Amino acid sequence: MDSLSRVMIKKGMWTKCKKCSNIIYTKELKENQSVCPKCSNHLRLSAKDRIDQIIDDGTFEEMHAEIETKNIFKFEGYDEKLKENKEKNSINEAVIIGCGNIHGIKVAIGVMDSNFMMGSMGTVVGEKIARLVEFSSKEKLPMVLFCTSGGARMQEGILSLMQMAKISFTLARFKEQGGLYISVLTDPTTGGVSASFAMQGDIIISEPNALIGFAGKKVIQNTIKEELPNDLQRAEFLFKKGLIDKIVNRKEMKKFLFDILDINKGIYYEPRK
Structure with a gap:
């Protein structure tokens, strides 16, 4: 037997920050809203944790949870990946x-989850977001959408790309009716999602240092044959260029959203000329 006794550590008890390599007790990290206490890196959140942080206790009502993806093109291994x-x-x-x-103001809310196939946009993702927009319009509610995605879902081919147009169309109609759409970009927001509804908000917010872009940095660099800034596709760079309205710390996000909603009371749903 070894002179040093083995200490059994439960899986998931500790989390390593990918930015500063700080080892954090997972329970304490969750209490800190998954923000690294050492470097303030915003670690990725599940959709359920995000809802718990943003929506008042006991008020969230989920819609269309029963909709499930079908392997329309019989893509090999897709059914198993979905099940997993x-x-x-x-x-x-x-x-x-x-x-x-x-904080007492009712909203329609959508939250994407990067833990599920990197938040990739397939037919069901597109359908659910389109239905959320239509629900917001029908109920005359402001809409908040937390975006995170690696882009279109390759297993669904052209059907995944069609979701960009579908959601964009419903959003255009929603805005014509005076609807207020707040888009919140989180790490990462890339591909077809960033090229469509993520960047179509009336107000576009981002968490600090979020990766935001369409094509990968190396793809752009190899295409234009020029050296690119290190922070090219980070929230702070986009903010400087006017593509983002505000960068908001996660701990301040709920209050910031409330302030926007409170200020705009009685303004949205006035038809735009």
Whole structure:
């Protein structure tokens, strides 16, 4: 027997920050809203944890949770991957939609989840977000959408790309009716999601240092044959260029959203000329 006794550490008890390599007690990290206490890095959140942070206790009502993805093109291994992700994350798809209160103000809310196939946009993700927009319009509610995605879902081919147009169309109609759409970009927001609804908000917010862009940095660099800034696709760079309205710390996000909603009371849903 070894002179040093082995200490059994429960899986998931500790979390390593990918930015500063700080080892954090997972319970304390969750109490700190998954923000590293050493370097303030915003670690990625599940959709359920995000809803718990943003929506008032006991007010969230999920919608269309029963919609499930079908392997339309019979893509090899896709059914198994979907099953694995459902079991691992206890959700049916890469977005949760519903309604709830933010400090007493009722909103329609959608939250994408990067833990489910990297938040990739397939037909069900597109359908659920489109239905959320239509629900917001029908109920005359402001809409908040937390975006995170690696882009379109390759297993669904052209159908995944069609979601960009579908959601963009519903958003255009929603805005014509005076609807207020707040887009919140989180790490990462890339590909077809960033090229469509993520950047179509009336107000676009981002968490600090979030990766935001369409094509990968290396792809751009190899295409234009020029050296690119190190922070090219980070939230702070986009903010300087006017593509983002505000960078908001996660701990301040709920209060910031409430302030926007409170200020705009009685303004949204006035038809725009």
